Amino acid sequence: SSELTQDPAVSVALGQTVRITCQGDSLKKYFASWYQQKPGQAPILVFFGKDKRPSGIPDRFSGSSSGTAASLTISEAQADDEADYYCHSRDSTGYRWLIGGGTKLTVV
């Protein structure tokens, strides 16, 4: 399948840990990367590769991958983490980008 699948919505209690998942055949070959997008703002990269965070992203954000699945884990969730999260990766041919449908994270 040439697409990435995400759960539409996930919620987490303040201070707890949440995992956001992404599924797709391309993840057997390419690592998933993760965007965070808050309302009215451009998406920003928060995690990529096996264990990389862009400068300024707190280490509460981590990632993992196994086979056709990848996940973004946010520990000690804060109200400011409430956002849409999108995974993306190269497709299996390597000639285009795939972007997941997004997961809306609510911090309660």
Next chain:
Amino acid sequence: QVQLHQWGAGLLKPSETLSLTCAVSGGPFSGIYWSWIRQPPGKGLEWLGEISHSGSTNYNPSLKSRLTMSVDTSKNQFSLNLASVTAADTAVYYCARGTTGTTGRLDYGGQGTLVTVSS
């Protein structure tokens, strides 16, 4: 710090051509694939296509017939043209830098341009 700044017309009539340009500063232009992404109101992100500094392109198959991308290496700029727009093309359009390899990602992006198609 890599920065992308984009601009273009924000209001179009049906059947017109959408044109956006993105300027890159603070980092290398060569050896990179430069992408366009869009987001319709209230919906998710959609990758449109990419162009390399040498002009090689890869397009989303769903838009390929209407898409043209170009690059101006003398100005470190790349552009998007989307022909025959309809209301379904109303979206915020973003330019973005894409790195390749198994850890490839879309990292730096532009500020976004809202393009509205309305008669």
